[in-house]
Amino acid sequence: MREVRSGRTGALATLFERHHARVYRFCLRIVGNRQTAEDLVQDVFMRMLRYRTTFRDDVAFGPWMFRIARNACTDHLRRVAREGGPHATSATSVEDLPSNDGSIAEEEDDRAELVRRALLSLPLERREVLVLSRYEFKTYDEIAHALGCSVGAVKLRAHRAIKQLREAYMDLAGEGSA
């Protein structure tokens, strides 16, 4: 990334090869749609070029990259919410979510599908901390860098997120068995 920051934009191709799958999966878990996630990956790497001078040597690349990815997802979800689309920043009920939009659900087993839908039902703030916590980073410090908040806030959000995920999962499981 230092090379990209110094003007060698071609070096971004190397970063893309290394990290685009991670960014894609993060975006997919946040927005729940493959096509949108692909669009967001493109957006994220172009943002990395635009904001390359904000990369600092004292911060690891991963949190910096996911902060950009998180902002791109947030911007997208807010835009969709303003336009009245289905992927709001804070889905209030699972019925609002795309349960069978041809993107993920069909080929998954029931339990995985319930977990995925429960995850998408969480407010964005909790969804993102849970995704980063479960899939991307081992330490709260890295998550705090990625989200731009304190470690204490990350711990609190993560705990509330997993509890809310369980409640959402139980609700969905109850509806399924009813």
Next chain:
Amino acid sequence: MNCEDTAGLLSDRLKGLLAPEDNVRLDAHLATCSACQAEADALTALWSDLGSLEDDVPHERMRARFHAGLAAYSERKSATRIGAFIESIWPRQPVFQAGIAVVLLVAGFLAGQLLPPRANPEIEELRAEIRAVGLVLLDHRSAAERLRGVEWARGTMADARTVEALLRTVRYDPNLNVRLAAIEALGTALDSPDVGAGLTEAFEQQDSPLLQVMLASLLLDGEIPGATEAVGRVLERSELDPLVRDYLQSALEEIRERPNQSDA
């Protein structure tokens, strides 16, 4: 440890960040609290389920799309390489940015003051057209228009073609007033050797007593080289007006009586 304390510890355990001593304390509490144990089991199972979600594989088209976007960006960047260079050396501190702005402002002002104005081809062309119009006025059939031409010429005495046109007017213009106006105009540029020599030559061609007196006065007062000799040659003319002859003779005597500056 009470049930409230387990919440944070459970999250840390899921992340694998729980310290060994806290792990022991948490297990001790869970062994005595069935509600917390059930909560812990449920969260652990959910955490495990989250981890087992199948990873989606990004489509190959993303790579092609990225490289196309990167190429487009590089093209734009190479088109603005100077801008990128400035960006690379531009300081990030606002106080330095302000300092550079002030320095550039002062340097620009000084450069504007010191450097000669850059010739604008269009303005030069326009000036040439105006000059041509003014010179045409000096050759106009109407004496009034020729007088306007002389007035215009006063503002362009630095131009050799204007001086040449005025000298021609002094020599050949049929109207006395036009010639007088031309002599007055040229009198403002006597420092120029061409003007002095031209007026001296014109003086010897003049037949008008008024212009002879006026030109002799101008040339002798201006101490134009060759003026006294020219006056002497005019005095040799037999047809010279007596009043003019008296004036020229007295003017020459006055010059001869002047103290020699080199002797002073």
